[in-house]
Amino acid sequence: MEPLVRLIPLGGLGEIGLNMMLVESGDDLIAVDCGLMFPDDDLPGIDYVIPDFTYALAKPGALRAVFLTHGHEDHIGALPYLLKRARVPVYGSPLTIAFVAEKLREHDLPDVELRAIRPHERIEVGPFTVEPLRVTHSIADGVGLAITTPVGVIVHTGDFKLDPNPLDGELPDYEAFTTLGDQGVMVLCSDSTNVDRPGHTRSESDVGVALGERFEVAHGRIIVATFASHIHRLQAVLRLAARFDRRVALLGRSMERNVRVAADLGYLTVPDGVIVPIDELAEMPPARQVILSTGSQGEPNSALSLMAAGDHKYFEVGPGDLVILSSRVIPGNERTVGRIINDLYRRGAEVLYEDNAFVHVSGHASQEDLKLMLNLIRPRFFVPVHGEYRHLLGHARLAAEVGLTPDRVFLMEDGAALEVTKSAATVVGGIPAGRVLVDGKGVGDVGPVVLRDRELLAEEGMVAVAIVIDVDGRVVAGPTIASRGVVYVKESEALLEELRLAVSQAVAGMESVERRDREVLSERMRFTVRRFVTQRFQRKPVVLPMILEIDGHGPSRLKEA
Ligand SMILES: [Zn+2]
Numbered sequence: 001m002e003p004l005v006r007l008i009p010l011g012g013l014g015e016i017g018l019n020m021m022l023v024e025s026g027d028d029l030i031a032v033d034c035g036l037m038f039p040d041d042d043l044p045g046i047d048y049v050i051p052d053f054t055y056a057l058a059k060p061g062a063l064r065a066v067f068l069t070h071g072h073e074d075h076i077g078a079l080p081y082l083l084k085r086a087r088v089p090v091y092g093s094p095l096t097i098a099f100v101a102e103k104l105r106e107h108d109l110p111d112v113e114l115r116a117i118r119p120h121e122r123i124e125v126g127p128f129t130v131e132p133l134r135v136t137h138s139i140a141d142g143v144g145l146a147i148t149t150p151v152g153v154i155v156h157t158g159d160f161k162l163d164p165n166p167l168d169g170e171l172p173d174y175e176a177f178t179t180l181g182d183q184g185v186m187v188l189c190s191d192s193t194n195v196d197r198p199g200h201t202r203s204e205s206d207v208g209v210a211l212g213e214r215f216e217v218a219h220g221r222i223i224v225a226t227f228a229s230h231i232h233r234l235q236a237v238l239r240l241a242a243r244f245d246r247r248v249a250l251l252g253r254s255m256e257r258n259v260r261v262a263a264d265l266g267y268l269t270v271p272d273g274v275i276v277p278i279d280e281l282a283e284m285p286p287a288r289q290v291i292l293s294t295g296s297q298g299e300p301n302s303a304l305s306l307m308a309a310g311d312h313k314y315f316e317v318g319p320g321d322l323v324i325l326s327s328r329v330i331p332g333n334e335r336t337v338g339r340i341i342n343d344l345y346r347r348g349a350e351v352l353y354e355d356n357a358f359v360h361v362s363g364h365a366s367q368e369d370l371k372l373m374l375n376l377i378r379p380r381f382f383v384p385v386h387g388e389y390r391h392l393l394g395h396a397r398l399a400a401e402v403g404l405t406p407d408r409v410f411l412m413e414d415g416a417a418l419e420v421t422k423s424a425a426t427v428v429g430g431i432p433a434g435r436v437l438v439d440g441k442g443v444g445d446v447g448p449v450v451l452r453d454r455e456l457l458a459e460e461g462m463v464a465v466a467i468v469i470d471v472d473g474r475v476v477a478g479p480t481i482a483s484r485g486v487v488y489v490k491e492s493e494a495l496l497e498e499l500r501l502a503v504s505q506a507v508a509g510m511e512s513v514e515r516r517d518r519e520v521l522s523e524r525m526r527f528t529v530r531r532f533v534t535q536r537f538q539r540k541p542v543v544l545p546m547i548l549e550i551d552g553h554g555p556s557r558l559k560e561a
């Protein structure tokens, strides 16, 4: 029988994040990445979204291993949930594996086989041979994968950019990509995230230079907020601090953890004595202070939010201070980040961010880089990956520009599979795929992470409860209740009205300061609904509290779903 290999995206094709791709040959499966996605505003009460593992776990023992391209959450974040259901070995570069190890410790998952592999090491798993290939990205130690299968070689780029001058000197492996292209690649899966951007993505080193110019003229405290996983950016800041005889305090748990992990493994060089404890830094003159902080997305309770609000224990931001938001604002966070920027300005600080200064570059390839990758690999078939439909389509069009005829380009989304033989490829459908919602870690720190997947939704139903409050914590509209699969609305309008009243009373009984705290408010709404439904219907539905805050004090209309 002619060999057949199937490429099965469980996530990342049709959305940004949630990246997971299966490669199947006979009864064997391997996965490329296992990422999560942070939910949109339309899924309140949901902490994470993870891929649907149904297909990967359908045949016991079929899933042989997970190969990771890099350590970003949208590539490793769903691993604990997969590993709880199937203990398969996990392969990745040393830094990626170190990040995963920390994560599994937090999820209390020991005994997972974690294997650090380096570029050009070839790993055989069932009918596959997997070889990592160095790429550059906004996290250190990223790789693409060359997967040799019974029908030929599949190249998956992972997330990548082609940085000609990476901070750690680890260039993308142009040679390996070229060689693979010469030898013949059956399928290329390539990162579509930045397909809308013309030209080339600038080098990470350019940001280091730009930040250096700011350090050179700064007279007061410098606060840099960035992603804790952006090891190269952290490196640039640490070097600059040493060069300008400043000291650095790390703020944020993930910042401390990642610096420790990356430094231990040699991915980060910490100049001697440059990092000091927070209280020690606070005693120094502002001109010697650098604060390296998380919170660039406006996360509440992050050091940056606290400083902007004037609530930080050690540092009061004021005139002369320079705040650099050295990161992209993830869509959906603009309003919160905007609020922080305003507050920092109000305190007299100078604020630099992506829109008003060159303080950040993307970790993803732009159009010319993507074309270069296509030209190096010259694949028989091409599948754009990592993007919403518009990005995938844009990448398919780009492929046409470099000469790939439409019959060789497959625009597919999660739930489809590409069937590849030695001579042809076709898309088939019908793979269970979708977004599985993960709802919190329970109240308090103990207890297992509760995974409420779609089975639960189907069995126990869902109740959504929405409310609109103003800045003073006053209820402007609602609560309104919508339910699916819990009770037939027609027969029980009275019951739903009773539930609505119960929520209304529970909310009215709260202090306005409690109502202003989203977490407290949503927990109260959730609790009230759950208790009511359990008592009346003996069911435990998924409860989705939705809180809409309006900026002013006026009335507002509640958006109907
Ligand atoms: Zn990434």
Ligand SMILES: [Zn+2]
Residues within 6 Å of the ligand: 017, 019, 072, 074, 075, 159, 386
């Ligand atoms: Zn990604």
